[in-house]
Amino acid sequence: MSFILNIIWWIFGGIFMGLAYMLWGILMFITIIGIPWGRAAFNFGLLMFWPFGRVAVSRAAYNGRDDIGTGSLGFLGNIIWFVVAGIWLAIGHLISAFLCAITIIGIPFAIQHIKFALMAPMPIGKIIVTKEEARARGLY
Template structure:
């Protein structure tokens, strides 16, 4: 079922949002100092291409310990991300959600865009895992 939903997702804006994340990640990698943000953009870009059956969870909860991206530096990184990329990606998800919600078949995809709009401002310190793995670890 998730394969069918992922294919339909591409039609309802997933391809454009995934490419947006990838383009931002590429631009961040070019700057050298933006590599940590570029890595997060690529991780979320891959999630945008195949979102059904996968979730983003905190790395601290997943690993059972804090690391450099889940503490104060992660918060600072998320603030920088929000200013340069997060706000624009959030707007993109909201606009995509609006257009998906116009059709009945697009409503589940609109809800998915809204979920991503809430995650787009703060991707640093997250890891993408399958829903089954998240359930097994008690994270979903």
């Protein structure tokens, strides 16, 4: 079922949002200082291409310990990301959600876009895992 939903997701805006994340990731990698943000953008971009069956969870909760991206530096990185790219990606998700919600078949995809709009502003410190793996660790 996840495979079919992922294919339909591409039609309902997933491809465009995935490409948007990849574009931001490339722009971040061009500026050497932006590599941590670029890595987060690529992780979420891959999630945009194949979202059903996978979730984003906190790396600290997943690994059971904090790291550089889950502490105060990660918080500062998320603030910078929010200003530079996060707000724009969240707006893109909200526009996509509105367009998907116009049709009945698009409502589940609109809900998915809204979930991503809430995650887009703060991707640093997250890891993408399967739902089964997240459930096994009590994270989903």
